[in-house]
Amino acid sequence: MDKKIAKLHYLTQDDIADANHIDLVQEACNAGIRWIQLRIKKLPSDSLEDRNALIDIALKIKNICKKHQTTFIINDYVDVAKQVKTDGIHLGKKDMSPMEARKILGNDSIIGGTANTFKDILRLYNEGVDYIGLGPFKFTSTKKNLSPVLGIEGIQNIIQKCKECKITIPIIAIGGIIVEDVPSILNTGVYGFAVSGAINYAEDRKTTIKNFLHYS
Secondary structure, rough: OOOOOOOOEEEOOOOOOOOOHHHHHHHHHHHHHOOOOOOOOOOOOOHHHHHHHHHHHHHHEEEHHHHOOEEEEEEOOOHHHHHHHEEEEHHHHOOEEEEOHHHOOOOOOOOEEEEEEHHHHHHHHHOOOOEEEEEOOOOEEEEEEOOOHHHHHHHHHHHHHHHHHHOOOOOEEOOOOOOHHHHHHHHOOOOOEEEEEHHHHHOHHHHHHHHOOOOO
């Protein structure tokens, strides 16, 4: 499959008052987003019933993404990614290792990982990920146990080290990003950026998405 990595990554999230994950994905795809990450962090339990509910959500989102030719990534749940046949998986620092996920999902699957330091990037690069989410750019309430905030200077320093080591893997800035941040973030040399709360909590999601897409 084509492993082209989009410049704008959109992440769904739990507890959005006026929309569930499926609604959010439908809105995002309608507005032109072409990279979706389903990020469910509050699965009620590990019961078969709750796992089947997650699979049902993922299947519905897969169908929406297919209609819009949108890449569909799921966060964390490697077994669900395999069963639903998503385009790929995103793994946090405490999730399964990319190499282990690759054995389960195969070479065609897109595998992304989360980094906070250059050391993280080096490890993920050596483990064969297809892209890296680097952050947090600034404080974000969408993630618990937040790693140290990087800011523009922190991202810039890490990107410079990547250039020095000839690491050319796509790096996506993530964490508390709003539209006004994007030009300075892209000036650091990152490949792209990921957005969650700025879209999910927006009064006008369609217009907000359009403003982000302008930079992608």
